[in-house]
Amino acid sequence: MRPAEEVIAGLGDYVLLHAGPPIEWERMCGPLRGAAAGAIVLEGWAPSLDEAEALAASGKITFHPNHHFDAVGPMTGITSRSQPVMIVENKKFGNRAYCTLNEGLGKVMRFGGNDEKVIARLRWLRDVLGPVLSEVLRSCGGIALKGIIARGLSMGDDMHQRNVACSTLFYRELAPVLARTVGDAEMLASILEFIGGNDQFFLNVGMSIGKAIMDPVRDIDGSTIVTAMCRNGTDFGIRVSGTGDSWFTAPVEMPKGLYFPGFSEKDANPDMGDSTIVETIGLGGFAMAASPAVAGFVGAGSAMDALNFTRSMYEITAGENPGWTLPSLDFRGVPAGIDIRKVVETRIAPVINTGIAHRESGVGQVGAGVVRAPLACFEQALEAFSGKMGVA
């Protein structure tokens, strides 16, 4: 864990990274604009949210996708220079992936929240939690992560809309090291309460794992495997191994889901975030069989529906991950490696468990649901791939 600017080259003043494929300010949705404005205030580039929006609209802020900088971010996915990011290393290939810390639930910057309370929490992450976790993770030599996901799959997590098991297992690994590192009892207790009070804390960890796993798959000649799926709230984008770093985009779809009291589908922003990197590695909607409880939370139907969502994903994937198994499918490995040929042939689109943000800036999360990746992305990718390979 380090401040983003230390590990992400080029992330200086007036630069913001966002979720999804590239997008300019004019086409950004409400929550993405709201989060960008919040980050501008956090970084001190403007004194108020109104002035921050004006600054962004003026063209003075440069926006890039997280994915162009070895990073990912949930929902709006805004990453700015001073925010602490986790550093997740793929030991086999030596590459690293970065992601900010999860802020908790409700009104938070990843859902477009940007009021003083949201900014104050981000300051605490930057000034207190980030430096402490940096020291703690260094002192214990880091935490092995793939095994936590393996256990989480036997404990009802899908690693997208449900991370309570992994968050709690991660907390249990961290707590004794925190106890040996943080001298002040009250600070220690408040850090434990913050991490322990957030059942989605592990989401950002799982996303970094996804990015670290998929990046070495990029640029393999002749490969039709999807290396990233992501959304910026306007466009859905995918990248495919054999077509390098090209983005294939289509309009994002609207999740079908359940809304928090007082909200409905008319408040919802379309699908958003880099979090679909977890589906890209066989988790989230792909691992719904692990999590009949999440099927209820996202309104996906019965326990049998949860099993069937996963079963259908085997139709569009290249293999199964024997290290991450699903007890409810008699320990079959999660469906991994989305093959664009299979998606286009079967017309089965990848299924995604997602949070739903309010469509206006500054409100936050209003629900959770299920959404599909647009087939058009896969069709475009297959055409480009075929062209490159000289196939009709």
Add this chain to the structure above:
Amino acid sequence: MRPAEEVIAGLGDYVLLHAGPPIEWERMCGPLRGAAAGAIVLEGWAPSLDEAEALAASGKITFHPNHHFDAVGPMTGITSRSQPVMIVENKKFGNRAYCTLNEGLGKVMRFGGNDEKVIARLRWLRDVLGPVLSEVLRSCGGIALKGIIARGLSMGDDMHQRNVACSTLFYRELAPVLARTVGDAEMLASILEFIGGNDQFFLNVGMSIGKAIMDPVRDIDGSTIVTAMCRNGTDFGIRVSGTGDSWFTAPVEMPKGLYFPGFSEKDANPDMGDSTIVETIGLGGFAMAASPAVAGFVGAGSAMDALNFTRSMYEITAGENPGWTLPSLDFRGVPAGIDIRKVVETRIAPVINTGIAHRESGVGQVGAGVVRAPLACFEQALEAFSGKMGVA
């Protein structure tokens, strides 16, 4: 949490409580004798295990079931005066239940282990962990427990052979309070590591909950509901509400299960422990549907078998607990309240997920499996009940 002798009246020198229905030394199995000898050394009533066994055989030690003293204990279930016990209160009825702390896995006293390492760990529980938890639980006003089980059921726990979710959730509630209470960083870290390193820590908590829930059901005139099931390694015993505190016993059966490397069925002791109190409240084998992973661990078969074990238990129970639901059965409540009439009529015996102890004193756990409560207990109980009610 208090030393047992403070809260259990009559638990003084030369008195030991054990799991299951009443039994005299001569009929006790190897692990129960071994644990008794270990406790005698722990309490300082004899200087060595050999002299402890001789003391017990001489008749100088008085043995009683935990159940006669508002207590329960896993496997051998030995409770002696200085051991710390958890105090679990049934807020609705005001009664309390007691259980020792879980020692961890492998060679431990509840499986008949009694060597110096086992005794040293019990001394640490008595002298360090017990007093700390006593202070911590007092300072936070106690921990609400039923909700932890509700969450655990959506996280793959059956609360008998699998408690990793509840143990970790419990740990997460405890850790910030520990951080504010334990001044010494190294002691704090070692306590966190002990509790966090034991995925079965919550077993004893769940058992106390079971005892606290079922005790108010005792002695209801005309009720055929089972209030306790337990085993001492020789006899299986049940109590039924309408027949008061009478025990109905039959020889325990041998679990069918999976063995740790190097052990087999010929090493196994028959079924043992008060832990079947969790099945009595609809958990353990009754909640196997929550836990396809535990079905694998205990050798109970496939994920579908796990669902079917639970489904069959609805045939012998009076109702469903709407507070404890099973996501994999579309949030149906666990089958609760075993009715002896239904057991006898259907010939479906309660199913139990259990640990397996070595049959010799001093070895410890050798496996885990599934076992049935003997039908003969229920037949005897129904005859006694019918006689009392004046029914043919």
